[in-house]
Amino acid sequence: xxxxxxxxxxxxxxxxxxxxxxxxxxxxxxxxxxxxxxxxxxxxxxxxxxxxxxxxxxxxxxxxxxxxxxxxxxxxxxxxxxxxxxxxxxxxxxxxxxxxxxxxxxxxxxxxxxxxxxxxxxxxxxxxxxxxxxxxxxxxxxxxxxxxxxxxxxxxxxxxxxxxxxxxxxxxxxxxxxxxxxxxxxxxxxxxxxxxxxxxxxxxxxxxxxxxxxxxxxxxxxxxxxxxxxxxxxxxxxxxxxxxxxxxxxxxxxxxx
Amino acid sequence: xxxxxxxxxxxxxxxxxxxxxxxxxxxxxxxxxxxxxxxxxxxxxxxxxxxxxxxxxxxxxxxxxxxxxxxxxxxxxxxxxxxxxxxxxxxxxx
Numbered sequence: 001x002x003x004x005x006x007x008x009x010x011x012x013x014x015x016x017x018x019x020x021x022x023x024x025x026x027x028x029x030x031x032x033x034x035x036x037x038x039x040x041x042x043x044x045x046x047x048x049x050x051x052x053x054x055x056x057x058x059x060x061x062x063x064x065x066x067x068x069x070x071x072x073x074x075x076x077x078x079x080x081x082x083x084x085x086x087x088x089x090x091x092x093x094x095x096x097x098x099x100x101x102x103x104x105x106x107x108x109x110x111x112x113x114x115x116x117x118x119x120x121x122x123x124x125x126x127x128x129x130x131x132x133x134x135x136x137x138x139x140x141x142x143x144x145x146x147x148x149x150x151x152x153x154x155x156x157x158x159x160x161x162x163x164x165x166x167x168x169x170x171x172x173x174x175x176x177x178x179x180x181x182x183x184x185x186x187x188x189x190x191x192x193x194x195x196x197x198x199x200x201x202x203x204x205x206x207x208x209x210x211x212x213x214x215x216x217x218x219x220x221x222x223x224x225x226x227x228x229x230x231x232x233x234x235x236x237x238x239x240x241x242x243x244x245x246x247x248x249x250x251x252x253x254x255x256x257x
Numbered sequence: 258x259x260x261x262x263x264x265x266x267x268x269x270x271x272x273x274x275x276x277x278x279x280x281x282x283x284x285x286x287x288x289x290x291x292x293x294x295x296x297x298x299x300x301x302x303x304x305x306x307x308x309x310x311x312x313x314x315x316x317x318x319x320x321x322x323x324x325x326x327x328x329x330x331x332x333x334x335x336x337x338x339x340x341x342x343x344x345x346x347x348x349x350x351x
Contacts, residue, residue: 013277048276049277050277050278110304111286112272227269227270250273251270
């Protein structure tokens with residue numbers, strides 16, 4: 001087949017090799033992978049990368065993973081990956097990959113679901129809603145917010161199924177205890193430990209209204225999770241008076257509710 | 258084909274999830290690009306289109322009427338884009 005004329009060829013975002021520098025267990029089914037990426041030009045909080053695995057016979061599979069780390073970290077990124085039962089890429093990362101392995105990535109990707117600690121955005125209340133591993137891009141936002149020294153009022157409403165499945169639990173506690181305007185509300189939808197003081201049901205409009213209340217209808221909001229959660233949360237925010245253009249959504253894998 | 262929509266909603270993603278393929282194909286970040294659904298006229302950015310990725314290729318549907326807006330199929334030698342469901346797409350100067 002003839003090559004495309006150079007002028008018509010779209011500029012590709014290139015695949016490159018990253019090296020797994022560290023692997024950390026977050027929950028029984030979720031691990032974080034630190035990747036060192038040569039010449040990484042940086043990213044914005046909320047962006048993701050694609051990972052491509054190629055078998056010796058040429059079969060290849062690509063998956064998209066949100067970057068968990070803040071842009072302030074140079075030369076490396078963290079991905080937090082939930083092991084999906086039939087997931088070709090996530091099961092490789094969980095069961096096969098070891099520190100030192102090299103994998104193909106491309107990115108950073110996406111300019112829609114992003115938050116920057118610019119003067120304008122950092123002055124606005126920030127409302128984050130996560131279901132399960134949908135918390136990953138929101139964690140990048142919270143880490144970026146903390147590193148940038150932002151003190152805007154911020155809330156994370158985070159839905160997990162069981163207590164042991166709460167991703168980043170200790171770090172979220174630490175961030176929420178820093179006294180910089182962030183509070184984190186958890187809900188557990190399947191089981192609660194004795195003495196649980198958080199919410200105990202799926203995210204609904206009343207819960208959204210309660211957590212959002214101190215921020216008011218000017219909040220900039222980001223919702224990431226399974227479709228059902230995203231729809232409930234986005235519709236609730238619209239009914240509570242948030243303008244459409246301040247509600248950003250990203251639909252994630254099928255867990256967390 | 259619309260019957261597939263029922264019962265599989267948990268697997269529906271959105272334009273964010275396929276942004277890498279779209280960026281590699283179009284040469285720009287497509288998530289922030291607004292476009293109009295040719296079926297119902299709804300204007301939405303590509304990030305908010307519903308993405309169906311389990312078939313061969315990628316199907317992006319209008320969030321309002323579920324009509325197909327974009328289809329992208331990668332073969333070993335080229336990428337095919339069916340944009341007949343998009344009345345227009347608006348690109349900002351870079």
